[in-house]
Amino acid sequence: EDQVTQSPEALRLQEGESSSLNCSYTVSGLRGLFWYRQDPGKGPEFLFTLYSAGEEKEKERLKATLTKKESFLHITAPKPEDSATYLCAVQGGFQKLVFGTGTRLLVSP
């Protein structure tokens, strides 16, 4: 059974204080690992897809990396507007994603 575990559950940072979020996964035949951002009361917003170990992708202050067992979402010099819940998901089986429960990030000014 495919599984995704995200840690920490919640993270509080000061503005400018860089950190990383973790997504550990077990899947039979990884076809893709996805990161989403979700603001309160809204649907998840797609950020990145990673396909194979060693791959990295960047968008503004966010960088996602992938190994064979986990993915990291690095946040460099975060701003208050980066506050959100970040979701990780894996695609193993055909056309189905399995999601983790997310990391709630709060960035204080």
Place this chain on the structure above:
Amino acid sequence: DAGITQSPRHKVTETGTPVTLRCHQTENHRYMYWYRQDPGHGLRLIHYSYGVKDTDKGEVSDGYSVSRSKTEDFLLTLESATSSQTSVYFCAISDPAGTAIYEQYFGPGTRLTVT
């Protein structure tokens, strides 16, 4: 932003009544999905569709049915609502484009309360 709308956005209903939620897309994506999101469980797949009149079950399909008569519309029906179906429901769309690896784009959600 992907053109996905959900209706209604909020609904309160009584136990035992049928409820239908609608997802409408303007992106001509082949695949459509219904998820529910509950604290501590993350997003869980209810049903999905891979074409008009082609649907399949997800992880938590009991008590739910779906229909897709047009590419742009995907309906989720709670046949007889129960309090355990109180949740936030999200619709998502995707289009493999022949790669079999793809992103899903989500709608704004419907908050359903069953009293």
